[in-house]
Amino acid sequence: MSDTNTQRSEWRKRLSGGLVIPAHPLALTAERRLDERRQRALTRYYLAAGAGGLAVGVHTTQFAIRDPEVGLFGPVLELAAEEIDRFEAAGSARVVRIAGICGRTPQAVTEAAQIRAAGYHAGLLSLAAMKDADDAMLLEHCRAVSEIVPIIGFYLQPAVGGRTLPYRFWRQFAEIENVIAIKIAPFNRYQTLDVVRAVSSRSPRYRALYRKRRQHRDGPPHALPLHGAG
Secondary structure (H helix, E strand, O other): OOOOHHHHHHHHHHHHHOOOOOEOOOOEOOOOOEOHHHHHHHHHHHHHOOOOEEEEOOOHHHHHHHOOOOOOHHHHHHHHHHHHHHHHHOOOOOOEEEEEEOOOHHHHHHHHHHHHHOOOOEEEEOOHHHOOOOHHHHHHHHHHHHOOOOEEEEEOOHHHOOOOOOHHHHHHHOOOOOEEEEEEOOOOHHHHHHHHHHHHHHOOOOEEEEEOHHHOOOOOOOEEEEOOOO
16 A cells, blocks of 8 residues: 555544554464464454554564564564455545564564555554663664654553663654654553653654553543644
């Protein structure tokens, strides 16, 4: 799917306005092979339920699909994209297409190119593979990936196995041209506020913050528009 200027403006506006974007799980047969029929059915289920977007290759059940011996990253991306194409072709609302990007820089830029070629709008960038990197190295990594595809930052906080990323990191991250949103698993309110404060005080462009649904059961997932518009 080509991403024209009009289409780009449309999906970015929808993302910034706030959407439900579920993490797509993996369907396997009893023999632990990809169940294509049920994988497609899962995609159709989320779309029929009203999801405004889908995030593929980010669910815990899909981490192993990147293993070269498994070789399912590409097929899983393609299955979801095909079902979204059919959904949109039937006259339904356009769907924001997100795919996960993992690994150190060589792997991450390869995955970024792959998801772009598969028609995905943006990549949810995991930094889990770079726990030994300092802030400067992480930012260089993020910039390299953002040159290929728009990126969504992901703050996996220490409470769930991540690392602390300070205010100064998020202030510089938000200034990367092709950053379009940040997803936070808000287990720690002070670490979460570091992101909010950094984005709202420094970024000259519109950003959206997304939260994980399971941490807040008093309302739907949403984006928080911060500082400006566009």
